[in-house]
Amino acid sequence: MSQFEKFNFKTMEEIQGKIEELGVDITLTNNLEPLKKPVKVGNKIAPNSIAILPMEGCDSNPDGSPSELVYRRYERFSAGGAGLLWWEANAVVQEGRANPLQMMITKENKGEFAKLIQVCKKTAADSCGSDHKPLNILQLTHSGRYSRPADNGAPMIAQHDPLLDPRVGITNDYPVVTDEYLDSLVGKYVQSALLAKEVGFDGVDIKSCHRYLLSEILASHTRKGKYGGSFENRIRLLLTIVREVRKAVGEDFIIACRLNVFDYHPYPYGFGVDKDDYTKEDFTEPLQLVKLLCENGVDLLSNSAGNPYYRFPQVTRPFDSAIIGGEVPPEHPLESIARLFNFTRQIQKVSTVPVIGNGYSWLRQFLPYAGSANIQDGSCSLVGLGREAFAYPDAPKDIFRTEAMDPKKCCIACSKCTQIMRDHGRTGCVIKDAAQYAPLYKEYREKADAKNADR
Numbered sequence: 001m002s003q004f005e006k007f008n009f010k011t012m013e014e015i016q017g018k019i020e021e022l023g024v025d026i027t028l029t030n031n032l033e034p035l036k037k038p039v040k041v042g043n044k045i046a047p048n049s050i051a052i053l054p055m056e057g058c059d060s061n062p063d064g065s066p067s068e069l070v071y072r073r074y075e076r077f078s079a080g081g082a083g084l085l086w087w088e089a090n091a092v093v094q095e096g097r098a099n100p101l102q103m104m105i106t107k108e109n110k111g112e113f114a115k116l117i118q119v120c121k122k123t124a125a126d127s128c129g130s131d132h133k134p135l136n137i138l139q140l141t142h143s144g145r146y147s148r149p150a151d152n153g154a155p156m157i158a159q160h161d162p163l164l165d166p167r168v169g170i171t172n173d174y175p176v177v178t179d180e181y182l183d184s185l186v187g188k189y190v191q192s193a194l195l196a197k198e199v200g201f202d203g204v205d206i207k208s209c210h211r212y213l214l215s216e217i218l219a220s221h222t223r224k225g226k227y228g229g230s231f232e233n234r235i236r237l238l239l240t241i242v243r244e245v246r247k248a249v250g251e252d253f254i255i256a257c258r259l260n261v262f263d264y265h266p267y268p269y270g271f272g273v274d275k276d277d278y279t280k281e282d283f284t285e286p287l288q289l290v291k292l293l294c295e296n297g298v299d300l301l302s303n304s305a306g307n308p309y310y311r312f313p314q315v316t317r318p319f320d321s322a323i324i325g326g327e328v329p330p331e332h333p334l335e336s337i338a339r340l341f342n343f344t345r346q347i348q349k350v351s352t353v354p355v356i357g358n359g360y361s362w363l364r365q366f367l368p369y370a371g372s373a374n375i376q377d378g379s380c381s382l383v384g385l386g387r388e389a390f391a392y393p394d395a396p397k398d399i400f401r402t403e404a405m406d407p408k409k410c411c412i413a414c415s416k417c418t419q420i421m422r423d424h425g426r427t428g429c430v431i432k433d434a435a436q437y438a439p440l441y442k443e444y445r446e447k448a449d450a451k452n453a454d455r
Contacts, residue, residue, distance in 0.1 A: 004329050006320040007364060007413065015366050024338035027373040028366065032403055034375040035368060039083065039354055039382055042254040042299035044202055046135045046382065048083035049375055050396040051356050053302065053384040054139045054205070054258070056088040056102070059426035064091070064104025065112040069426060071119065072436075077389060078120040078134065079127035081397030084356075084382060085120070085134050086256070086302070089141040089207060090196075092188040095156065096142035096213065097149040099424065105138070105195045117200035128397065137256050137300070138196045139205040140189055144177075144213030145170075146309060158182075158216040159223040161269045164310060179225045182217075182237055186244050193245045193253075203254025203299065206241050210316070211307040214238050215260050218289070221268035234271075235289055239296050246297035256300035257293055261286040261343050264306045264315045272305075281343075287350050294352045302356040302384060303343045308418070315339070317386065318362040320413040323422055333362050333413075341370075345379040354381030361388040364410040368399045387411045391432040416441055423448040 009015040012028060019026050039046045059069040066074075077085050091097040091104045105113050117136060124134055145155040145168060155168050156177050165174070193204045208214040217237055220228040227237055238257075245255055263270035266278040274280040290301065306315030311327060313319065318333035318340075329336065340359030348355040357380035360367045371383030388395060391411035398405055409432060416430035420437070425444030428437040 046083035
């Protein structure tokens with residue numbers, strides 16, 4: 001087992017040397033032309049191969065409509081030059097919101113979303129030229145065990161989990177959501193998708209990652225009824241939602257799915273894990289699911305892994321510094337990145353639709369060289385920027401215009417954007433966007449410390 005190490009590379013030769021020393025499957029190339037390639041997604045075209053992954057700000061208005069901070073974030077993303085903007089988690093029901101300010105499109109506030117979409121389209125054209133028309137995908141979600149529609153958590157669980165339940169105060173007699181409730185959600189996803197189409201989005205994502213409700217159902221081996229136990233039962237709700245949304249929106253609207261392919265969580269509570277050793281992946285079910293998603297109407301995929309609310313955050317997003325009280329990983333971040341790259345590679349091999357890769361932010365200025373290499377060898381179709389987009393929203397524009405990223409503008413993987421979320425605040429890059437977010441970080445840290453002191 002190698003040792004954890006913070007980023008400390010100045011040249012391509014230095015990071016290439018570490019890659020070779022560790023023996024990890026990461027390739028770098030100076031040829032950035034693959035990043036400029038348009039990508040067909042369903043019946044639409046992304047103008048290049050860089051995507052902004054869903055980065056939640058926890059800062060919408062109480063009714064779910066875009067606030068000033070939401071406008072600011074998506075205008076920055078739109079001006080930044082990416083070919084696809086995957087908008088953050090949008091709750092399909094009030095009780096499924098992850099926080100009181102989570103985005104939520106409704107019949108009452110749809111006009112505000114329509115205004116923002118038009119602003120973003122104009123911003124993209126003004127910044128990058130009239131022919132630059134990025135695709136906009138809205139992520140649809142139900143937060144399940146991490147639901148917090150008001151000040152206090154209100155978990156809705158698909159199955160009991162002896163490791164996760166105690167962390168949110170769930171006792172053995174706590175109710176599991178019924179099959180009837182899950183049945184009712186299908187129509188809610190359809191309604192949200194139709195609203196998204198009406199206001200001008202190019203597609204929606206049926207979110208199934210990070211142990212939110214649909215992700216937990218994929219792992220619900222111990223659940224009784226039609227949504228638990230067998231593989232066919234555990235994928236039933238996700239596939240039903242995909243099929244019903246497709247029927248409702250027609251063929252010219254993108255359906256995406258961002259899914260966990262590896263939970264890094266013990267069986268029978270984890271998805272995509274070896275039954276005897278949960279630290280090892282078992283691709284059997286995830287790859288079967290990918291094939292079925294493609295057959296049932298999905299046009300775009302993005303993979304993730306792990307549970308950012310639990311341990312082992314490096315499985316989801318490699319970092320230099322953990323959140324307060326977090327663990328130092330027992331592996332080098334390049335090993336964590338190689339694992340994520342491999343997940344995407346395995347999915348793209350069996351997928352008939354484009355797959356967006358993730359895990360790039362820790363690489364800083366070397367990000368485009370790894371992303372371009374992955375596209376070039378067929379390991380993914382688009383390169384996704386997550387935390388990097390908070391810090392450096394115009395990274396795509398710099399890559400295309402200068403063939404490089406500015407090291408001074410890059411995300412430093414400090415986890416402060418995650419810390420604000422854990423402190424129940426509005427989040428963004430505390431370091432590179434300090435004027436906006438450093439005061440917020442301080443404010444919510446103080447509130448969290450005071451709350452903890454009262455316990």
